[in-house]
Amino acid sequence: MLAQSAGATLVTLMATDAWHRVRDGLAQLWRRTQPERAETVTAELEAAHEDVLAAAAAGDQETLDELRLQWQGSVRRLLVARPAAVEELRALLDRLDPGGAAARQVTQHATASGQGRVYQAGRDQHITER
Numbered sequence: 148m149l150a151q152s153a154g155a156t157l158v159t160l161m162a163t164d165a166w167h168r169v170r171d172g173l174a175q176l177w178r179r180t181q182p183e184r185a186e187t188v189t190a191e192l193e194a195a196h197e198d199v200l201a202a203a204a205a206g207d208q209e210t211l212d213e214l215r216l217q218w219q220g221s222v223r224r225l226l227v228a229r230p231a232a233v234e235e236l237r238a239l240l241d242r243l244d245p246g247g248a249a250a251r252q253v254t255q256h257a258t259a260s261g262q263g264r265v266y267q268a269g270r271d272q273h274i275t276e277r
Contacts (some may be wrong), residue, residue: 150226153236159212161199161268163191165243172194180229182261188221204257 160169170192178185202210209257226233257265266274 148260149233149236150219151221153216153240154215157218157222158195158199158241160243161196162203164244166196168243172243176235176239177225177230179235180225180232191221 157169157173170189173192174185174189177188181188195218198210198214201207203215218263222236224237257267259265266272
């Protein structure tokens, strides 16, 4: 669950002004927990940042979903190899995204044609038709 939340948060924040804090925080986490992978992870973060910006600009949700899964996997592997990193990762995510809003971001797409209707909601929805 933590890896899933982290992947979603990181990818969402890569497209914001928080990007530098995301990169620096994750690079520091890897330097402390898996120093042999720190440079590789930093390079992967830079590449992912460029991919996130391009996908967001193109409205490419599939690529964004793939990037979330990629970072979920990277974080999960880190936590399996270094279970003590759990608290440090939680603290980093709390600093980067207080309240966890980035991980809860909702993106919806819908198409209706003819007489079709689309009703979407990110939370509660009440529809009364007569």
